[in-house]
Amino acid sequence: MKSLLPTNPETCPRCMVGRIKRKLIPYSLVVDGQLLSVPRFPAWVCDVCHAYMFDPAALSRLEASLSARQETKKAPRTHRASPPASPAADKPLESF
Ligand SMILES: [Zn+2]
Numbered sequence: 001m002k003s004l005l006p007t008n009p010e011t012c013p014r015c016m017v018g019r020i021k022r023k024l025i026p027y028s029l030v031v032d033g034q035l036l037s038v039p040r041f042p043a044w045v046c047d048v049c050h051a052y053m054f055d056p057a058a059l060s061r062l063e064a065s066l067s068a069r070q071e072t073k074k075a076p077r078t079h080r081a082s083p084p085a086s087p088a089a090d091k092p093l094e095s096f
Helices: 058-077
Strands: 018-032 034-046 050-056
Touching: 018 050, 034 058, 050 058
Parallel strands: none
Antiparallel strands: 018 034, 034 050
16 A cells, blocks of 8 residues: 655645745845845745745855855955055044
């Protein structure tokens, strides 16, 4: 006799009752101190307990594009050295 509960990827792993469906929901994250929002991010949402998980494939694609963007952002920094901080800057100017 077959198992009553076959491995169904559409069954919610949290409540084991609901079914998860692909939806586009808003997703926001902080990258480099800046809030980045994706208004329609692919996710899986349970129709019973409303648990949701963001689509892992879409997440890794987003992370890949973010890290690529950070690398290009870092590049111009190499030929523009910032001046070294002078120790005198710690003292208040109006000390006389
Ligand atoms: Zn559920």
